Amino acid sequence: LIALAHRILDGDMRGIARAISVIDNELPEKEALIDELFPYCGRAAVWGITGAPGSGKSSLVDLFIENKRRAGQRLAVIAVDPTSPFSGGAILGDRLRMQRHATDDSVFIRSMASRGHLGGLAGATADAIKILDAAGFDLIIVETIGVGQSEIEVVELADLIILILVPGMGDDIQALKAGIMEIGDLFIINKADKDGAAKLKTEIEYVLNMPSAITNLPKPPVLLTSATLQEGIDTAVQKIDECFQQLVHSGELRRRRNRHLQRELNRIVMQKVRALLDERYNLTQALGDWVEQIRSTDSRPYSLVNAKIDTFIKELNGLC
Numbered sequence: 001l002i003a004l005a006h007r008i009l010d011g012d013m014r015g016i017a018r019a020i021s022v023i024d025n026e027l028p029e030k031e032a033l034i035d036e037l038f039p040y041c042g043r044a045a046v047w048g049i050t051g052a053p054g055s056g057k058s059s060l061v062d063l064f065i066e067n068k069r070r071a072g073q074r075l076a077v078i079a080v081d082p083t084s085p086f087s088g089g090a091i092l093g094d095r096l097r098m099q100r101h102a103t104d105d106s107v108f109i110r111s112m113a114s115r116g117h118l119g120g121l122a123g124a125t126a127d128a129i130k131i132l133d134a135a136g137f138d139l140i141i142v143e144t145i146g147v148g149q150s151e152i153e154v155v156e157l158a159d160l161i162i163l164i165l166v167p168g169m170g171d172d173i174q175a176l177k178a179g180i181m182e183i184g185d186l187f188i189i190n191k192a193d194k195d196g197a198a199k200l201k202t203e204i205e206y207v208l209n210m211p212s213a214i215t216n217l218p219k220p221p222v223l224l225t226s227a228t229l230q231e232g233i234d235t236a237v238q239k240i241d242e243c244f245q246q247l248v249h250s251g252e253l254r255r256r257r258n259r260h261l262q263r264e265l266n267r268i269v270m271q272k273v274r275a276l277l278d279e280r281y282n283l284t285q286a287l288g289d290w291v292e293q294i295r296s297t298d299s300r301p302y303s304l305v306n307a308k309i310d311t312f313i314k315e316l317n318g319l320c
């Protein structure tokens with residue numbers, strides 16, 4: 001285990017890949033590995049990129065990689081596999097699109113499965129980010145599809161969130177109003193080679209300037225790009241970097257990272273408590289029994305669970 005940690009700290013690509021498999025497969029050495037690396041974390045910038053399926057996230061990431069390589073940076077990309085069973089093609093697309101960087105020793109690209117993580121997808125991704133951070137990458141980009149609670153949770157692990165929109169999707173603005181808008185530090189309208197990009201920009205800026213829009217942070221920039229024509233890319237990267245610097249200087253980055261760590265501790269606690277109950281009471285099966293009990297007796301949900309927890313605490317006290 002210590003040997004694996006050393007390989008990661010040395011930036012050894014195969015060691016890193018191995019460590020991420022440890023996370024992805026929930027192997028027992030996971031916890032010790034992450035704790036070993038934790039003191040070396042916090043140096044990388046983490047960008048979260050989210051947006052509707054097919055909005056051009058991977059195409060943009062591919063060009064961001066190119067830009068950052070020119071500046072001599074080392075980068076890692078985590079593409080979180082969409083939960084949908086129909087998205088096999090998309091994952092392949094990611095791989096193919098970024099494939100040209102695969103032989104570059106300074107670029108690490110990896111998809112993460114979204115199924116089967118005890119601590120949830122966000123927990124697994126948080127651990128993968130730590131591995132890449134400890135491995136000394138300057139920039140870590142997390143790409144997720146901006147639909148569904150678990151994907152939002154994942155992108156919220158990032159220091160900074162970039163929302164990708166495209167013209168010609170009529171209810172974009174509605175979707176934005178419905179909540180995802182608040183989490184964007186930066187908006188990119190991709191496919192600006194298509195009609196309606198300028199109009200969408202105006203609409204987004206209008207919504208962002210509405211008095212109801214929360215935050216004391218600067219208004220998020222709204223940028224236009226075309227990944228296909230490779231237009232607007234350098235400006236976008238520059239604006240993202242500026243945005244990051246603002247977070248650093250205002251102290252917001254530190255606050256965010258503390259908030260993220262707190263959320264992570266909460267996830268770990270919830271998972272451990274649940275595991276403890278499962279171990280002690282075979283909870284999953286017990287839940288079925290409790291349904292029976294409620295149906296066949298006068299038990300009520302809250303009273304029943306409260307009684308069970310009281311018993312549990314008494315047992316624990318008995319053990320101490």
Ligand SMILES: Nc1nc2c(ncn2[C@@H]2O[C@H](COP(=O)(O)OP(=O)(O)OP(=O)(O)O)[C@@H](O)[C@H]2O)c(=O)[nH]1
Binds near residue numbers: 226
């Ligand atoms: N016209 C135009 N097409 C683009 C642009 N950027 C990407 N595309 C096309 O849009 C499609 C989807 O691009 P991806 O980069 O795979 O999009 P994505 O958001 O990563 O897709 P998922 O990961 O499946 O959600 C591809 O066919 C791209 O060629 C652009 O700027 N203009």
Ligand SMILES: [Mg+2]
Binds near residue numbers: 057059090143
């Ligand atoms: Mg993609």
